[in-house]
Amino acid sequence: MRKLLTVCLGNYCRSPFAQVGLARRGGAAVTVRSAGLIGKWQDLPANPSMINAARRLGHDLTHHRGHQITLEDLDWADDVLAMNAAVLDMLRAIDGGHNTGKLRLYLP
Template sequence: MRKLLTVCLGNYCRSPFAQVALTRRCGAATTVRSAGLIGKWQDQPANPSMIQAARRLGLDLTPHRAQQITLEMLDWADDVLAMDAAVLETLRAICSEAHGRKLGLYLRDRDVPDPMGQGDDAFHDCAVLIEAGTALHLGRSLR
């Protein structure tokens, strides 16, 4: 069983959507979890605009509750997928060398833009980009 961890700043928009998109795309052979670097939205549902964007793409984000990343999550994961370069840089700063080998960008060579503070169209565009990026993670490890 492959284990993926998606990480964004607050586990409020991008990483929870990536979790449900990857879960749908990768199937039973992959378990996906998500987390945020900060605990600002700890135990809160996903952003309402991202819930709506997910619904438009046939995904349900309503069960999600935000959580802050822990060392246990990093130990658990085979691959840790950062939503942008700033998140990846922070993860590299807090991770051990063993964890560092698991780190990479979700889209491999570019950021998933953070839609926070923008309108519903930005959330939809973000969700479409994340959904398209699921193809990068079918049966492939970062290593």
């Protein structure tokens, strides 16, 4: 089973949305988690607009709660997918070179 981690700035909009989409697309072959670089939305639901957008596409974000990334999250994942180049740069700094080969942009 492939383990994917989607990461954005706050784990409030983009990474939770990507998490549910990838989980549905990957089915039983993947486990997907999401996280944010900052803890501003730690333990809070996803953005209401994202919950509604996900619902329109058949995804459920109502159970999502924000999570600030940890080194354990990076170690857990087979692939860490950053939502943009700035997030990728910050992930590289946080990681310190331990997981460099698995850090990449979600959409190059």
